[in-house]
Amino acid sequence: MASASPRRRELLKMIGIRDFTVMPASSEAAYPASLPPDEAVKYIAMCKAESIAPQVGGDSLVIAADTVVCLGGRILEKPSGPEDAKRMLGQLSGRRHTVYTGIALIRGDERISDCAASDVWFRELSSREIDAYVASGQPLDKAGSYGAQDMAALFVERVDGEFWNVVGLPVCRLGQLMASIGEEII
C-alpha cells in the first residue's frame, strides 16, 4: 500500500485485507492541472505506485490512491492551517462538491487504474460550527478540511456515489479492480 494515510489503512482492514505493508510513496508529481480531475487522480495514483514498485517483489501487488476535493472546478487540498481550514469549510457550506479518488495497481509488468467520483452536499454551516470543528483539530490533515467519518459527519447531508471514496478509498471499486486481475478480496 503506497500510502501513509491511516484512514486508508483502516479501510483495507475493514474489507478483510490484513496482510499488507505500508510504504509511503515518494512521488512528488505535481497535480496535472491540464487534466480533468478523474484523469489527474489516476495519474497521481500511478505515480505513487510507480515510486514503490521497484522495491517490491514481482508477485506482490502495489496499491496506491489519490483523493481530491473539487468545488466549482477548483481543487481543495489539505489546509495550510486553521484559518485556511475555516476558509475552505465556509466555501463548502450549503453547496455540493465532488470527491475523486484514483486507484492504481501494479503487479510485475501489469498496470491498471480506475477512478471513483462522489457528489457530497454540505448543509449550511454557522461560523460557530466551523470554528468549533476547526478547534477540534480534526480537519487539519484532510483534503478539503473535513472527514466524513469524524465530527464533520454532522455537516454532510447527502452523498451520491460510493461513500468510502469520500473517506479516501472507494473499497467496492478497489475490490472490482483487484478481481479483474485475479486478486479477489472475498
Added chain:
Amino acid sequence: MASASPRRRELLKMIGIRDFTVMPASSEAAYPASLPPDEAVKYIAMCKAESIAPQVGGDSLVIAADTVVCLGGRILEKPSGPEDAKRMLGQLSGRRHTVYTGIALIRGDERISDCAASDVWFRELSSREIDAYVASGQPLDKAGSYGAQDMAALFVERVDGEFWNVVGLPVCRLGQLMASIGEEII
C-alpha cells in the same frame, strides 16, 4: 440513548457526544404494516423512546432510532440465521434497496421525530462471495444481513442519501433535529 446497538453508540461518539447512557428500549411494538416505511420507523422509534422516558429525569434527552431495509416494498429484518442471511443477500444482489431510519427525541413533555431515507445499490454478487461474507458472521445481527461499514462495503456500489443512515443513525439529521430544540451538538 434507547438502543442497544453498538454501531449507534460508536456513531454518537464519532460526532462528539460522549456523555450518554445506553438504556435498551423495552418496547415490543409490532411493525405497523399499514404505514409507509418512513412513518413506521418514526412510530417504532417513538415507542422505544417512550419505553425509556419514565426512567429518566425531565431535563435529560432521550434519543431512539429504528432502521429498516426495504426491498421492492418488502421489509428485510435481521436474519434468523446463516441460511436466511444468504437468501437476503441473494435478493439484494445487483439491485437497489432503500434504508429508512426513524429518530425520536423526548425531553420532558416535548416529543419530536424525523426520518432519513437512503437508496443503496449492491453490485452483482457471486454465491461464493455471499457464502464467504456469511461465514464471517458479520451479517447475522444486522437488518438486511449486511453492514455498510464491514466487509459488505465491497458490495455497496453506491449510496444516494445520508450514508450513516445506512449504518443505523443519520447523524446529520439527528444533529439538526437536536438543534431544533436547542440541543446543539457542535
